[in-house]
Amino acid sequence: MIVDARVLREGFVPSELEHRDGEVDHLSGVLEPVTRGEPAGPAIITGPSGAGKTCVARYTVEQLREQHLDVASQYVNCWQNYSRFRTLYRVLEGLGKTVDIHRRSTPHDELLERLREYEGPPCVVVLDEADQLETPDALYDLHSLDGFSLVLIANREADLFAGADDRLASRLQGSERIQFDRYGLDELTAILRARARRGLAADAVTTDQLRTVADAAAGDARVAISILRSAARHAERAETGRITDAILDAAVPAGRSAVHRKNIETLTPHQRALYDVIAEAGTIDPSSLYTAYRDAVDDPKTDRTVRNYLSKMVQYDLVEAEGASSDRTYRVVDPTADARETTSGNQS
DNA sequence: GTTCCACTGGAAGACTAGGTTT
């Protein structure tokens, strides 16, 4: 029943984009100078998660490279490569210049030096989730190098500038802005239709069903595709030949929690223990949390470290913190709950 | 209004793991 699983995978970039022509044109316009070997100004792409930001950026850069031989590019997800070192390392990796660089003993300056020495064709660097960078150093580094053109992706522009000092902020101020909005119901349905056509057998799913998926995903294409993928897998395993309504119903929460589960798996044992304590308590105040955590593990970390873990989990959208100082409480996020307009929801 | 208290999160330095040089 599944004809081509790649199409339903996270990070798949289709050969034709639906409903994002304007944004693609805008971005390729901004990057146009690199086709003449000139540096292009930075572009800042913002919008809610699942609005197609990453997809458009990768697609546009891909097109650019197809049409012009002398363009290099590298995509870096700053969520995973949040330090200056890792970001620069990734960029060098894309240029094939990391052969003799080792993780622990090479200083930042060495990486920067290599980037400076780079003399190949202009390179478009896409920094996805750029607001997740620990420090803006990497932005600064890359921005100051002529051979590299930056495309920065973030949920909100304010997050991007939060960590930047005045100098960097004012330099980025002149960037071209490309704003994405949530997909509408019809648009999202069309996107699912296109994926289903390529990825699934002909009669595997009806348009009505796709509409249901699109509706459940509330404008988030990533969630929508995750739901469809989950449903398709179940149908395949159950050998029903097509996606039934019952399978689809079950797939909605499963699709929604897929990202959540993946995030939980990235937690260290200590972080996991902390998460479990919160999950078990439902809602818990900080001092009880610290105590329960200390009881739950051998050789517990300090409270300060626990607070760092907590803020990481809040960023991952695994845990919610409510209240400012003395009336703070923590609770785990329920991934199967209906999509909420208020939360930023951010993962790759 | 003042003091107390619980809590947060920034800064600086110690520690660890991995890698290189002598």
Next chain:
DNA sequence: AAACCTAGTCTTCCAGTGGAAC
């Protein structure tokens, strides 16, 4: 082998915040 690098993690210290008790 030992001495010396570095990035990343963790701890120590502490200023700041806001609610509660006095």
